Amino acid sequence: MGRRPSVSILVANLPAERDRRVIRECLSLEAAGFDVTVIAPRGDRNLKILPGSRGTRLRPYPVKVLGSGPVTFAVEFGWSFLCVAVRLLGELLRGRAQAVQVCNPPDVYWPLALLIRALGRPWVFDHHDLCPEVYATRANGSPNKVMFRTLVALEWLTLRTATHVFATNESFKENAERRGVRPGKVTVVRNGPAASEISPTEPVVSDQHRIVYLGVIGPQDHVEGVVEAAEALRYRRPQRDWRVVIAGDGEQMPVLTKMVADRGLGDVVEFAGWLDGPAVDDLLRSATVAIQPDLPTRMNDLSTMAKTVEYLGRGVPVVAADLTETRRTAADAAVYVATGSGEEFAEAIDDLLDDPGRRAQMRRDGLARFAERLSWNIQERMYVGIWKTLLARKLKKSTVDIPRQRQAADERVGALPDAPAAAGAGPGADL
Numbered sequence: 001m002g003r004r005p006s007v008s009i010l011v012a013n014l015p016a017e018r019d020r021r022v023i024r025e026c027l028s029l030e031a032a033g034f035d036v037t038v039i040a041p042r043g044d045r046n047l048k049i050l051p052g053s054r055g056t057r058l059r060p061y062p063v064k065v066l067g068s069g070p071v072t073f074a075v076e077f078g079w080s081f082l083c084v085a086v087r088l089l090g091e092l093l094r095g096r097a098q099a100v101q102v103c104n105p106p107d108v109y110w111p112l113a114l115l116i117r118a119l120g121r122p123w124v125f126d127h128h129d130l131c132p133e134v135y136a137t138r139a140n141g142s143p144n145k146v147m148f149r150t151l152v153a154l155e156w157l158t159l160r161t162a163t164h165v166f167a168t169n170e171s172f173k174e175n176a177e178r179r180g181v182r183p184g185k186v187t188v189v190r191n192g193p194a195a196s197e198i199s200p201t202e203p204v205v206s207d208q209h210r211i212v213y214l215g216v217i218g219p220q221d222h223v224e225g226v227v228e229a230a231e232a233l234r235y236r237r238p239q240r241d242w243r244v245v246i247a248g249d250g251e252q253m254p255v256l257t258k259m260v261a262d263r264g265l266g267d268v269v270e271f272a273g274w275l276d277g278p279a280v281d282d283l284l285r286s287a288t289v290a291i292q293p294d295l296p297t298r299m300n301d302l303s304t305m306a307k308t309v310e311y312l313g314r315g316v317p318v319v320a321a322d323l324t325e326t327r328r329t330a331a332d333a334a335v336y337v338a339t340g341s342g343e344e345f346a347e348a349i350d351d352l353l354d355d356p357g358r359r360a361q362m363r364r365d366g367l368a369r370f371a372e373r374l375s376w377n378i379q380e381r382m383y384v385g386i387w388k389t390l391l392a393r394k395l396k397k398s399t400v401d402i403p404r405q406r407q408a409a410d411e412r413v414g415a416l417p418d419a420p421a422a423a424g425a426g427p428g429a430d431l
Contacts, residue, residue, distance in 0.1 A: 006097060007029055007100070008036075009025065010038075010102040012105065013041075023050065032388065037096060039088060099123075123161065125158055125166070131151050131155055133302065155179065156180070162185070168190055169188060175302070191309060194380075195377050202285075208241055208243055211244045211245070213226045217246070227265065227269060229345035287314070291345060295321060309329065312330060315363035315366050317333065322337065
């Protein structure tokens with residue numbers, strides 16, 4: 001029997017078991033006849049195999065420093081680079097890593113790309129985040145010019161040294177092409193759950209409307225806008241036939257809880273914490289409207305929010321700021337506001353709560369877009385297709401029962417391990 005072709009996936013910003021995009025990629029590669037190893041920060045110390053997978057190996061490394069400024073970020077990235085390089089060398093010495101996929105952030109692994117390509121092996125870049133734009137957003141729109149230009153240069157090197165690039169939406173693809181990558185070397189592979197991850201049950205009907213935010217709660221996610229919307233909606237809709245549920249966690253949680261307490265919103269705002277897959281289904285089946293509060297920054301304009309695809313997959317109408325990639329994702333399944341202010345959100349939500357006919361049409365539109373364009377079932381065709389092209393010779397030498405692998409993978413995708421809702425694509429984007 002020929003040996004299965006081997007792919008090593010490098011992740012630096014999340015443990016493998018918490019990155020849902022990487023989990024889906026691993027299961028799809030397994031089903032297509034590939035052997036997979038993931039090198040990522042250590043999460044659960046007891047894990048040797050990726051949960052839900054048939055046999056994807058985990059090669060974790062310890063995280064010694066978490067960056068909070070230029071110096072500590074440089075130390076963190078340097079440590080990550082060293083750990084990843086050592087473990088990747090180990091995979092090469094074991095006769096594996098016949099191809100490598102690197103996921104950003106950060107964009108510092110291009111020297112390893114030169115080494116792998118010099119060995120005649122494919123190096124694929126899975127572009128999760130626009131790192132220069134993320135930095136500019138976290139710097140409140142006033143980034144250090146030297147730092148910003150450095151990040152742009154690192155992104156350019158990361159894109160140009162790759163054999164192929166997976167872009168998470170059309171804007172990321174256009175960005176790669178502006179950096180000089182030939183269009184034929186870039187493939188759009190979006191984030192989103194597989195159909196089997198979503199409960200087929202009907203939405204829950206209740207006398208009280210639920211307005212839901214689901215996702216990461218970081219500085220760039222502007223979840224404060226959800227609280228501001230709740231405050232404005234309380235004056236617009238004093239009958240209190242509604243409740244806001246914020247599901248997720250992150251570094252801004254203390255700010256949010258203080259806002260809710262200071263503004264006396266505890267009777268209309270609820271914090272649900274991190275939710276596993278079944279709990280996400282339960283929450284979104286009970287949701288009347290969902291909020292995407294991201295402000296119209298350049299990063300957000302070019303990014304697809306993983307939470308939005310989760311909403312559409314359950315048929316929940318969305319209210320969001322008018323962003324390029326949000327429109328490309330949700331189309332008529334969302335209502336768009338100009339600036340993302342709390343008052344704008346409250347007005348749009350109030351109108352939707354009074355219009356069940358419009359909500360029903362938006363539900364149908366969202367479910368159709370998910371089934372026809374956004375689900376992982378569709379994305380994996382492009383994803384696996386590129387790998388089959390890159391490793392065609394290795395696959396021909398391998399004798400693997402692909403149909404049986406496919407069926408097993410479909411069952412495993414439907415039971416992904418517990419993970420933070422919308423985790424897997426960096427801070428709020430494309431996940």
